[in-house]
Amino acid sequence: MQQVIITYDELDRTGYRESVLLPLSKSIFAREAVVSALSGNIKKLIDILAIERNRGREVSQDIDILFRALIPEHKQMVDVGASGTALRLLLSYFALTTDTEIILSGSERIKQRPLTPLIEALRNLGAHIDCLEMDGYAPIKIGKSNLRGGHVSLDPGISSQFVTSLLLIAPYLPGGLTIEFLAPPVSVPYIHMTVEMMIYYGISVDIKKRCGHIQSIRVRQGTYREGDRAVERDWSAAAFFYMYEALADYPATMVFDHLYLDSIQGDVVTKEYFLSLGILTTETEEKGIALDKLDYKGPDFIEVDFEDCPDMMPAWVVTATLLGLRFEAKGIDNLKYKESDRVLSVMSGLEKIGYKLTLHNKNQQLILRNDLKRLPVSGPAYIDTCNDHRIAMAFTMAAIKYRDGIVLSNLCDADKSFPNFAKEAQKCGLVYNVIDK
Ligand SMILES: O=C(O)C1=C[C@@H](OP(=O)(O)O)[C@@H](O)[C@H](O)C1
Numbered sequence: 001m002q003q004v005i006i007t008y009d010e011l012d013r014t015g016y017r018e019s020v021l022l023p024l025s026k027s028i029f030a031r032e033a034v035v036s037a038l039s040g041n042i043k044k045l046i047d048i049l050a051i052e053r054n055r056g057r058e059v060s061q062d063i064d065i066l067f068r069a070l071i072p073e074h075k076q077m078v079d080v081g082a083s084g085t086a087l088r089l090l091l092s093y094f095a096l097t098t099d100t101e102i103i104l105s106g107s108e109r110i111k112q113r114p115l116t117p118l119i120e121a122l123r124n125l126g127a128h129i130d131c132l133e134m135d136g137y138a139p140i141k142i143g144k145s146n147l148r149g150g151h152v153s154l155d156p157g158i159s160s161q162f163v164t165s166l167l168l169i170a171p172y173l174p175g176g177l178t179i180e181f182l183a184p185p186v187s188v189p190y191i192h193m194t195v196e197m198m199i200y201y202g203i204s205v206d207i208k209k210r211c212g213h214i215q216s217i218r219v220r221q222g223t224y225r226e227g228d229r230a231v232e233r234d235w236s237a238a239a240f241f242y243m244y245e246a247l248a249d250y251p252a253t254m255v256f257d258h259l260y261l262d263s264i265q266g267d268v269v270t271k272e273y274f275l276s277l278g279i280l281t282t283e284t285e286e287k288g289i290a291l292d293k294l295d296y297k298g299p300d301f302i303e304v305d306f307e308d309c310p311d312m313m314p315a316w317v318v319t320a321t322l323l324g325l326r327f328e329a330k331g332i333d334n335l336k337y338k339e340s341d342r343v344l345s346v347m348s349g350l351e352k353i354g355y356k357l358t359l360h361n362k363n364q365q366l367i368l369r370n371d372l373k374r375l376p377v378s379g380p381a382y383i384d385t386c387n388d389h390r391i392a393m394a395f396t397m398a399a400i401k402y403r404d405g406i407v408l409s410n411l412c413d414a415d416k417s418f419p420n421f422a423k424e425a426q427k428c429g430l431v432y433n434v435i436d437k
Pocket residue numbers: 026027028030085158159160161164186187190310311334
């Protein structure tokens with residue numbers, strides 16, 4: 001079997017500027033997609049994707065899946081691949097819109113990603129939903145339903161996507177909808193992104209908080225108005241180039257066009273999380289972002305919380321470990337529900353390149369700790385990506401420090417969110433060579 005080994009071509013790139021093409025934000029696109037479909041304006045999505053492709057940029061699998069699922073044509077089955085966002089958002093969308101029945105299914109992993117709180121809430125609103133294999137999981141059959149509005153309770157403690165899914169269809173329910181939260185929500189910036197976009201598209205949304213936590217969200221009945229908000233570039237993809245900047249000894253300045261500090265993406269905090277690893281983020285005159293390495297050793301010990309920015313965890317943890325920083329990471333309990341069990345995937349990948357992190361339980365919360373324990377390893381490191389794009393991309397960048405080469409179990413994983421990733425990574429000196437295993 002042929003595989004690819006990734007190594008690093010070390011050059012002094014100080015003073016060079018390297019422009020990186022980031023993919024569109026799939027989170028923003030997903031919300032745009034549902035809004036466009038509900039307002040009968042799918043043409044807008046066609047235009048966004050056509051502009052992207054005309055510029056020679058590939059569109060990520062996740063975005064393509066959402067787009068195809070929402071094209072108004074008769075479908076009996078929708079395959080969401082490995083996209084949790086598509087699965088959760090489409091569940092409410094089809095419960096509202098299908099006039100026959102439709103089956104939502106996808107990869108083996110997607111069939112393990114939880115849906116129970118969302119299914120229960122939708123059933124309470126009158127949806128006909130059957131789980132075809134295991135209760136609370138895809139594949140799922142959604143029948144023609146007459147959804148009611150009013151009040152519904154939801155546990156948002158596993159995924160904010162349950163909240164986003166209900167919010168986006170809420171204006172189209174009779175009388176609108178109030179969602180009462182049974183527990184504090186996770187990934188809160190994604191909920192704010194949804195609310196902000198709904199308000200932009202003309203919907204009245206009120207958030208009620210108690211003790212700093214969202215307690216309920218009220219959405220009034222209405223219809224999405226037209227609007228031409230741009231889909232921003234993806235901050236979570238930028239994190240892998242922050243990795244380069246932090247790990248390379250003499251890196252070029254990385255420049256991203258159409259990425260903004262004034263962003264509705266919660267992952268804009270990447271700039272703060274990587275500042276603690278010595279990377280300075282500035283706005284360019286061309287309205288982009290530039291990254292520069294500071295002459296800065298960083299604190300001796302860092303406490304970090306990923307509850308608001310779960311997707312950044314692999315990039316930050318792999319970087320901080322390779323830089324030899326002691327840290328304690330919390331807000332990681334829900335990472336077991338992602339494309340892989342991300343805490344375990346990161347820990348096992350790091351062991352392959354000689355770093356032993358430990359997992360602890362503190363006040364019923366998982367804590368991942370780096371106490372600088374090393375393992376004797378050498379030779380190419382065979383990393384199991386667990387079919388997880390963020391694991392594949394984080395360990396590609398690890399080749400900057402692990403000089404015996406990184407071999408990934410699947411090179412195409414990155415296509416889920418970042419199809420041009422290998423091409424862009426080569427601009428940083430990452431070299432891909434075919435090997436015979
Ligand atoms: O709403 C969204 O667009 C997303 C929400 C987050 O998921 P959870 O809310 O499940 O943490 C995030 O990890 C995912 O990549 C995208």
